[in-house]
Amino acid sequence: MAKGILERLADGIVLGDGGYIVELEKRGYVIAGPFTPELAITHPDAIREMHREFLHAGAEVLQVMAFYGSREKLATVGQGARTFEINQAATRIAKEVAGDGLLVAGDLSATWKWDVDSSSARTLVAGMFDEQIEAQAGVDFFIGETFWHFSEALLCLERIKAKTDLPAMITLAFRGSNHTDDGVTASECAKRLRDAGADIVGVNCMRDPERTYPLIEEMRNATDIYLAAQPVAFRCSDEVPWFTGTPAFPDRLEPTQLTRYEMGEFARKAKALGVNYIGSCCGSIACHVREMACALGKYDAPEVWQANPDTPMSETEFNWERRQG
Numbered sequence: 001m002a003k004g005i006l007e008r009l010a011d012g013i014v015l016g017d018g019g020y021i022v023e024l025e026k027r028g029y030v031i032a033g034p035f036t037p038e039l040a041i042t043h044p045d046a047i048r049e050m051h052r053e054f055l056h057a058g059a060e061v062l063q064v065m066a067f068y069g070s071r072e073k074l075a076t077v078g079q080g081a082r083t084f085e086i087n088q089a090a091t092r093i094a095k096e097v098a099g100d101g102l103l104v105a106g107d108l109s110a111t112w113k114w115d116v117d118s119s120s121a122r123t124l125v126a127g128m129f130d131e132q133i134e135a136q137a138g139v140d141f142f143i144g145e146t147f148w149h150f151s152e153a154l155l156c157l158e159r160i161k162a163k164t165d166l167p168a169m170i171t172l173a174f175r176g177s178n179h180t181d182d183g184v185t186a187s188e189c190a191k192r193l194r195d196a197g198a199d200i201v202g203v204n205c206m207r208d209p210e211r212t213y214p215l216i217e218e219m220r221n222a223t224d225i226y227l228a229a230q231p232v233a234f235r236c237s238d239e240v241p242w243f244t245g246t247p248a249f250p251d252r253l254e255p256t257q258l259t260r261y262e263m264g265e266f267a268r269k270a271k272a273l274g275v276n277y278i279g280s281c282c283g284s285i286a287c288h289v290r291e292m293a294c295a296l297g298k299y300d301a302p303e304v305w306q307a308n309p310d311t312p313m314s315e316t317e318f319n320w321e322r323r324q325g
Contacts, residue, residue: 005199013296032251113125174186
């Protein structure tokens, strides 16, 4: 039997894939704004191709492309009745591409229906998580991601543990501070999720690597549980440390995209900071993941061409001195 996520983490760092939903919007398959995953049934080949790109780039896990795939969120684009079908189709596509070599992670995310003071909201959100969990049967483990409320993340973990015997990875998203929207610090999130039975905890989305490092350090200092980090590949600032808060979001992001080498440097630094599951989120495409794989020693680029600037036969060689400067 192939090793599961916890066995692989015990052996060393695991490299996740990149971001899907924003890139698929750029490719013309997703509606900017709602960013919902109905293309699992309308344009399945678009998802299939991205999975293949990440596989080729060196990713060791493919995430089911079901971000914002809960019933109430899909209802905003008229697809609520097809929630189960969409999640099931997205799971089937990921498993098909992953084959026997890669793991497939189920995907659950913030529902936008959470209200910490409402018992009816809790019942509604729990039901939505349950529906997605059931539709994503056959995955190797579950990732609950991009939660701004610790309490919603905790409920997601509870539902994964109640409905399956699979490992659970829960990652929080932080905007302007190290607190979730319901006032829990990154360190407290890590400790309380660990105590509630999470197998992997961490941070994902919203922030670029530079603004993610302090959160990584805070979580790493708080607990010795497996730690995950999946930042965006869009440049943020100290003034606005989260990419959705910038004027570039949602459809003017191209000038803010990080280079592949910046994401490779993130992978090296995340490893040094003690991150066990190193991945990336919105804006990170195959070239970013490939450079991260190279930085972690998980990808061997073919060497079939050697530069010869003395007798240039390409613009690369012609500009060799400038390139090396």
